[in-house]
Amino acid sequence: MGGKVTCTLGEVKNRADFIIYWGGNPAECHPRHFTKYTLTQKGKFVPTGRKGRTMVLVDIRETPSAKAADVFLQVRPGKDFEMVAALRALVKGQPVDPALVAETGLTVEQLQDFVNQMKSCKFGVLFFGMGLSMTRGKHMNSASVLALAAELNAFTKFVAMPMRGHGNVTGADVILRYTTGYPFGINLCRGYPRFNPGEFSTVDLLVRGDNDASLILGADPGATMPQPAIEHLARTPTIVLDPKVTHTSKISRVHITTAATGVSAPGTVYRMDEVPLPLRPALKSPYPTDEEVMRRIREAVMKKPAWLPAANGRLAARA
């Protein structure tokens, strides 16, 4: 089995001499990634900066990030999983079928060369984006690149990290994990957390029309989710907390304008490597913070009579 072998971004800056971006376009989506963490910085053990590092980009088309790369490997759309499988076999020195490799749009020689570079680096890192994790194969793709990185540790130091973005999505993931045990796709209807991605994830609930109201915080599903999900949001009472007008707020029943976190509201943001950073607001806002609004909603809800039957109000048996 794989798992997740990773590091904080400072380790990449200080040590990484081999950097892979897979299914992502950091030049446009994470524009500070190259300059702050991965490529151009001089690190403690990479004193020459960019000269001391090799970058490989794997993607289905030549994005602006390809300009920054030393090697660009163009994989055929939807063939990422097959490519990882071939790489994992080559890492272990097992034969691969050239016909199967050809389906990925690459040759065995190209993959063998890629594997040789991975094995011979001192510290390798593989960043993967939504072009890998949200296309055909989805979480199986993520699991396979994580396994690839884990297995490479039999030869050298190698780590992997998802290229997360969208505001504080990592922070939400982190806090849900310590309060409920799960990162997302959680159902609390029974009074305790249950986890089932695909059943309880937001997009699935909305597409099936399972929920009869939505409260949306720090996200704009109206811009990214499939049409049936958006229609369900429009059809049912939807409340949006957001500093600005968004696609979602336009179809919502209620839009509460809140102060922008980091600009006019304090808080904590988690980087993609789960390192927390404090936010210190530079400006004052006439609007309340998200936290203030949530607290007031909660206080109002707490005044309502409890609906849980008393028999359920007992502590469950021990774990």
Add this chain to the structure above:
Amino acid sequence: MLRITGGKVYDPAHGIDGVVQDICIADGKIVADVGAGRTLDATGMIIFPGGVDIHTHVAGAALNFARGLTPENQRAAAPFLHTKDLRMGLGGPTPTTFATGYLYAGMGYTTVMEAAVPVLSAKHTHEELRDTPIVDKACLVLMANNEIVLDLLEAGETERAKQVVAWLIWAAKVYGVKAVNPGGVAAWKWGKDAKQMVSPIAGYSTLTPAKIIGGLAAIIDDLGLPHPIHLHCNNLGAPGNVSTTLDSIKALEGRRAHLAHLQFHAYGGDDWHTMRSEAVQLASYFNTQKHLTADAGAILFGNAVTITADGPWQHLLYQLTGRKWGNIDVENETGCGIVPYTYKGSNLVNAVQWAVGLELLLLIDDPWRIFLTTDHPNGACFWRYPEIIHLLMNAEYRRECIQKLPPKALKRITLPDLTREYSLYEIAIITSAGPARAMSMPQKGHLGVGADADLTIYNQNPDGAMMFRYPRYVIKGGEIVVEEGDLRKSIEGREFVVKPAFEPQIEDYLRPLFQQCYTMSFENYPVELERVHGLQMADCLPRG
């Protein structure tokens, strides 16, 4: 105000061994007498000071990583339902924060020490501890692989290293210093380990694990931290590692220290096939070294999740077990590895490990220097402590368990020859009075006037597992949280922090180095004081 009457009191710090006497509580403290107020009739019951866990992993980035890595454990765990007074949560090997507080309090433990905090993610650890109710908390910061500190130790700049260590302790808002696999985690950043105490570490020319241990122990004594160096020795879990453990003790050069999860460091043999217990050798040496304390780090058969800053060991365990592997290297400071693990009674190595934990607890003659832990969740979950207590108190039950071990294991262990049985008084020492003393917390672990009113009342039961698993009452800071065996109330706990003395100019030295090593601005690095919930400052007493 509360008066507890008729209970048999076990308060080893005052030499009270099962004496029936009243205990009075006012304003969260034990007092000599109270006038009016509630009286709790504890006739026929046993009264202990609230449990103190000196070494556990209950909060922080590593534990939260483990939660994410093992949803199957959470799914299998019994849930805590949301009620008017309690928050929902899940148990299992890595319980959610609220469940952690309820499980500890439900077992009569009222103080816990989170034993592994990197400075870089300390903000997150404090956030989790804020959501861990009822129990009081303290943290240890990881220091033995911090490259800024190691560079200074290699250069022989001990005074500046001391300033940096003091600054880092205050930056992380913690109670003490933990040294995990000194030098080994730094070496792991290059895929290496540090197994020899006197060989230079990968990336250094003269610095050895022994020098890191000696250097840090001296700094901690100079700063006068209440808790001595909390040492996780090199070569954890490996056959034949007892020699490394003995060398580590020698590297301390007579300075005080606490040795963490000693069970994992007491093996003989050359490989997995010849591994045997060396508890006798280690315990007899330890018995002569009066400046040391240790915790057991016992294992129990069943599911566990191994979480440690010892990255290279976790990579080995991943290769051995073929199970999931989580690893996170933290820039400049430390790392962490996670592998789910199942200890099996039929497995020779696991059987030896099981015996070693109990042997150490039975062979170390002074209960004030060896404490009950499982290195939760590494050896077993903390809520299984009562099972170990039962094994310690009942030699007959122990014999029954030994009979189930593989016959081959019996030649590798000495447990079958040990007849010692712990008394209730000794259990009160290893679960409360002893660890509180080793942590230098004068308000914890006893029931004298002025102590925090943290105490646990049990129904007397010959089955120690049953007795200690289900306390009748648990009182924390004067509040009755468990009543008639039922967790009825949740209160907030406090957090203990020390501020050792340092010169503010040390920041001028650190700032440029920091900009080189890290990826955030220097000002964002220290934990803000307001992030520590229920802050309780403790004193430093520098030792000349």
